[in-house]
Amino acid sequence: MCKCFEGYSLAEDRKSCRSKDPCKTSEHGCEHLCVNNENSYVCKCFEGYNLVEDGKRCRRCGEGPVDLVFVIDGSKSLGEDNFEIVKQFVNGIIDALEISQKAARVGLVQYSTHVRTEFTMAQYSSAKEMKKAISQMKYMGRGSMTGLALKLMYEKSFTEVQGARRxxxxxxxxxxxxxxxxAQDEVADWANRAKQSVAK
Incomplete structure (x- = not known):
């Protein structure tokens, strides 16, 4: 009968030995870190990276494909100073993304009494173009029709015509x-519909 050294167990062939810690072998396939979990393991990533769908490879945060739409409150109650702060925040998110037709596609909607598509996901393919459009975006400064904005986002912003992928x-x-x-209108219905089809 074959036996193994401490820290190893007998393999299925009952002749060869393998490590009880799969992270000590080269078979785990983790790109960054392998963490032993009793008889199994999990892969983890360094700070600033996320684990991708295969559970082994890591992707830098902000990389990879995503269809993203900003819906921005331009109402009088928000105030013009806060509106400028929101614009700066949006620019910060855009800077953290890899903007291209193959990676992150971004659209932006502003709402007040009416809803206005500032740019669609099909319109710009660089962060520079988007940030220029944001800098030129005019504050509406009237009512707050949040439900109407969610309706437009749900019905139009994520269509292929406006640049969303299938x-x-x-x-x-x-x-x-x-x-x-x-909000000055009904929000719950369109918010619930959006939650079912779009991550918020």
Missing amino acids: RSLGVPRVAIVFTDGR
Whole structure:
């Protein structure tokens, strides 16, 4: 009967030995870190990286495909100073993304009494172009029709006509909504619909 040294166990062939810690072998396939989990293991990534779908490879945060739409409150109650702060925050997110038609596609909607698409996901393919458009974006400064904005985002912003990729491709769809919370219309219905089809 074959036996193994401490820290090893007998393999299925009952002749060869393998490490009880799979992270000490080269078979785990983890790109960054392998963490032993009793008889199994999990892969982890260095700070600033996320684990991708295969559970082994790591991707730098901000890389990879995503269809993203910003929905920005331009109401009078928000205030023009806060509106400028939101614009700066959006620019910061854009700087952290890899903007291209193959990676992150970004659109932006501003709402007040009316809803205005500032640019679609099909319109710009560089961070520089987007940030220029944001800098030129005019503050609406009237009412706060948040529900109407969510309706437009749900019905139009994530269509292929406006630059979204086909659902069959599995590209994440993300909406980031900025609001002061003082909606003048019904929000719940369109918010629930959006949650079912778009990550928020």
